[in-house]
Amino acid sequence: MSSFANSSLPDALGHFGPYGGRYVPETLMHPLQELEAEYVRAQQDPEFHKELQYYLRQFCGRPSPLYLAERLTRELGGARVYLKREDLIHTGAHKINNAIGQVLLARRMGKARVIAETGAGQHGVATATVAAMFGLKCVVYMGEVDCQRQSLNVYRMRMLGSEVVSVSAGQKTLKEAINEAMRDWVTNIRDTHYILGTAYGAHPYPLMVRNFQRVIGDEARRQILESEKRLPDLLVACVGGGSNAIGLFYPFLEDDSVKMLGVEAGGEGIIPERHAARFQGGSLGVLQGTRSYILQDENGQIQLTHSVSAGLDYAAVGPEHAWLRDAGRVEYSYATDDQALKAFSTLARLEGIIPALESSHAIAAVMERAPKMGKDQVIIANLSGRGDKDVAQAAAKLGM
Numbered sequence: 001m002s003s004f005a006n007s008s009l010p011d012a013l014g015h016f017g018p019y020g021g022r023y024v025p026e027t028l029m030h031p032l033q034e035l036e037a038e039y040v041r042a043q044q045d046p047e048f049h050k051e052l053q054y055y056l057r058q059f060c061g062r063p064s065p066l067y068l069a070e071r072l073t074r075e076l077g078g079a080r081v082y083l084k085r086e087d088l089i090h091t092g093a094h095k096i097n098n099a100i101g102q103v104l105l106a107r108r109m110g111k112a113r114v115i116a117e118t119g120a121g122q123h124g125v126a127t128a129t130v131a132a133m134f135g136l137k138c139v140v141y142m143g144e145v146d147c148q149r150q151s152l153n154v155y156r157m158r159m160l161g162s163e164v165v166s167v168s169a170g171q172k173t174l175k176e177a178i179n180e181a182m183r184d185w186v187t188n189i190r191d192t193h194y195i196l197g198t199a200y201g202a203h204p205y206p207l208m209v210r211n212f213q214r215v216i217g218d219e220a221r222r223q224i225l226e227s228e229k230r231l232p233d234l235l236v237a238c239v240g241g242g243s244n245a246i247g248l249f250y251p252f253l254e255d256d257s258v259k260m261l262g263v264e265a266g267g268e269g270i271i272p273e274r275h276a277a278r279f280q281g282g283s284l285g286v287l288q289g290t291r292s293y294i295l296q297d298e299n300g301q302i303q304l305t306h307s308v309s310a311g312l313d314y315a316a317v318g319p320e321h322a323w324l325r326d327a328g329r330v331e332y333s334y335a336t337d338d339q340a341l342k343a344f345s346t347l348a349r350l351e352g353i354i355p356a357l358e359s360s361h362a363i364a365a366v367m368e369r370a371p372k373m374g375k376d377q378v379i380i381a382n383l384s385g386r387g388d389k390d391v392a393q394a395a396a397k398l399g400m
Helices: 026-043 046-058 070-076 095-108 122-134 144-149 151-159 174-187 205-213 215-228 243-252 319-326 337-351 357-372 388-398
Strands: 019-023 066-068 080-085 113-118 137-143 163-167 192-194 234-238 259-267 283-287 289-294 331-336 378-383
Touching (some): 026 174, 066 215, 070 357, 095 113, 095 192, 095 205, 113 174, 122 151, 137 144, 144 151, 144 163, 151 163, 151 388, 174 192, 205 215, 205 319, 215 243, 234 357, 289 319, 337 388, 357 388
Parallel strands (some): 080 378, 234 378, 259 331
Antiparallel strands (some): 019 289, 283 289
8 A cells, every 4th residue: 555644635724745725815714714614514514425425416417437438448459448427427527526515515604605717617517507506696707718719618607597707807718717706705705605616726625626526536446346356557637727637536546556647738839838737837836825836937927828628728736736746646747739639539439429628638648558558457537528518619620
């Protein structure tokens, strides 16, 4: 067994080694402490877990299947490739796992309104969905560029009764959407809960989101033991903020035989301001509540980012991922836009599954790694979302 004492991290102040923490204005310290206290109480309350499991099962459709991609496996000629089918969960992505958990906390705290940020729109849709289900007011902040390239999800959120605010500041993508959501939260602390969508931000969000998403890895572990009678050799997931990846990885961290690969957005190549691979071109810094690897210039100014995938187009990475990289427990690579688009069309053609462009980065890494592995080896790739939202954009890029 590994020496990873993963159950003890983060520490009481939200640190994963030098990463994480709580770097926020004084006005947000109390609501974060209130949220942490309520989360701790909920974790110790059997009724909370019973309610959470009920909605994950009956509303979200869990467990998601672990699917052996036979044609992709034959095409690649190496390791057997399994897909963890988060694309089949209600709303079409893993984001609902966390949104359900957080909306239950919001109700326990008596909040009548929720807000969220979103990039590709999947977290916004998940938040709008749970707000509709529980009758809460909902506002979702989304960059203007992302509203244009993910217009389907904008319509879905509005159909669900949520207000979508298009953010026109800065690069008009996810970073600016988070800024606006945080401004809203500061202004409306009393009645509003911020359902942050990824394993990032000020403590307790990285801890809380990871624990709500670990259902992915817990299920995958049981399913692969049933299918293969052993653990996988490699786990693969895309990494934006990192919630789908940490959700898959976390339950396997103490299994030394299981290697893990997080795949960032390489954009047009590792050229400043043309990618979003924080571990390739980033450095230690603080952004939007936490300390982690950030794409910034020598003066600490946040650099522009680019990815064909709106959900990976962000300048920072979750603090637990930074710690796992430093510790050598997880390897992090990147896939370019072109590689992700090739994976997008390959999976559609071979398996009849259209993946999200975010998930396509993980499939691109599988296409590179699987042929180099033995046929007796096993890969689990997290198919974190479905690609309906990306079809028009991908078709234009692929000249279809």
